[in-house]
Amino acid sequence: xxxxxxxxxxxxQMRAHLGLATDAxxxxxxxxxxxxxxxxxxxxxxxxCSWSNLVARVTVTLGAEQNVLNYPxxxxxxxxxxxxxxxxxxxxxxxxxxxPVQTDTDQEVIVGQPTLAxxxxxxxxxxxxxxxxxxxxxxxxxxxxIEYTKRVxxxxxxxxxxxxxxxxxxxxxxxxxxxxxxxxxxxxxSGLYDERMRMLRGWQxxxxxxxxxxxxxxxxxxxxxDELLPNWSRGPTLPP
Numbered sequence: 001x002x003x004x005x006x007x008x009x010x011x012x013q014m015r016a017h018l019g020l021a022t023d024a025x026x027x028x029x030x031x032x033x034x035x036x037x038x039x040x041x042x043x044x045x046x047x048x049c050s051w052s053n054l055v056a057r058v059t060v061t062l063g064a065e066q067n068v069l070n071y072p073x074x075x076x077x078x079x080x081x082x083x084x085x086x087x088x089x090x091x092x093x094x095x096x097x098x099x100p101v102q103t104d105t106d107q108e109v110i111v112g113q114p115t116l117a118x119x120x121x122x123x124x125x126x127x128x129x130x131x132x133x134x135x136x137x138x139x140x141x142x143x144x145x146i147e148y149t150k151r152v153x154x155x156x157x158x159x160x161x162x163x164x165x166x167x168x169x170x171x172x173x174x175x176x177x178x179x180x181x182x183x184x185x186x187x188x189x190s191g192l193y194d195e196r197m198r199m200l201r202g203w204q205x206x207x208x209x210x211x212x213x214x215x216x217x218x219x220x221x222x223x224x225x226d227e228l229l230p231n232w233s234r235g236p237t238l239p240p
Contacts, residue, residue, distance in 0.1 A: 005165040007035075007038060009165075010038055010165050010168055010169055010172070011034055011035060011038055011172075013165075013169050014034065014037075014038065014169045014172045014173050014176065015034065017169065017173050017189070018173055018176060018177060018180075018182075018185060020176075033176070033179065034172070034176060037172040037175040037176050037179075038168060038172045040171075040172070040175060041167075041168045041169075041170075041171035041172035041175065042168050044171050045164060045167045045168050045171060048197070055081065055147065055148075055149055055150075056072070056074070056075075056147070056148060056149075056150055057145060057146065057147045057148075058072050058145070058146050058148075059143050059144065059145045059146075060143075060144050060146065061141055061142070061143060061144070062085070062123070062134070062138050062141065062142045062143075062144045063138070063141050064138055064139065064140050064141050065120065065137055065138060065139070066134075066137065066138050067123070067133060067134045067135060067136070067137040067138065068131050068132065068133055068134070069131065069132040069134065069144065069146070070131055070132070071131065071132060071148075072146060072148055074150045074151055075148040075149065075150060075151055076151045077128050077129065077130065078128055079148045079149045079150075079151065080126075080128050080132065080146060080147070080148050081147045081148055081149060082094075082146075082147045083126050083132070083134075083144060083145070083146050083147075084144070084145045085122055085123055085142045085143070085144050085145075086142060086143040086144070086145065087122050087142060091145060092122065092124075094123060094124060094125055094126045094134070095124065095125050095126075096125070096126060096127065096128075097125040097126070097127060097135070098127060099125060099126075099127045099133055099135050119135075119136040119137060120136060120137050120138070120139035121136045121137075121138075121139050122136075122138070122139065122142065123135060123136060123137075123138060123142070123144075124136070132146075166196060167193060167196060167197065167200075170189045170190075170192045170193035170196065171189075171193055173185070173189040174186050174189045174190045174193065177189060
């Protein structure tokens with residue numbers, strides 16, 4: 001049994017589960033739709049599982065009187081796990097908040113609303129939009145540490161462990177079945193996804209055994225080595 005699968009094999013297995021044709025028999029638009037479903041499924045698995053080896057940290061500088069940061073180049077909006085500002089020999093964790101639009105300029109005049117006084121200080125809050133917005137605006141330059149989950153692209157030659165691949169296959173099958181209007185198969189693969197996720201989370205919390213292959217009997221469990229779970233960790237992520 002292959003322990004790592006590339007995207008092309010994940011797509012093939014997803015189609016086989018749904019009883020669909022191969023690449024050569026499908027229109028280009030349908031092939032693209034299937035690839036998009038697999039990429040979206042990889043993002044879903046990444047987000048729901050918090051793949052440990054995709055968690056990264058970077059330290060950037062926030063200039064004086066600034067309140068906006070760019071996302072790290074290998075991240076995306078919504079992927080920030082925590083932000084901390086360094087001041088007085090320690091890091092201060094920022095609290096995620098929904099920031100009113102008027103805080104972007106501090107003293108923008110909005111009809112019928114009070115004018116905000118310009119506020120400068122060590123940022124205490126942040127919000128993820130098209131960029132990362134902080135409040136209040138910085139009164140000086142600060143080092144800012146960002147912890148985030150790296151973006152998953154699932155390029156053609158990318159390989160993932162069979163553990164993650166099966167989750168991606170099930171999640172993609174749900175999407176494709178729903179697109180075809182097949183509610184029965186969508187519900188069936190959604191159930192397989194949920195069951196496999198419960199099994200893996202049980203392994204994370206306490207167990208030492210996990211079913212390797214969805215095509216095998218789910219009752220058959222095998223011992224696995226740590227290197228077969230490259231994206232999973234039993235230890236919590238350190239705070240920012």
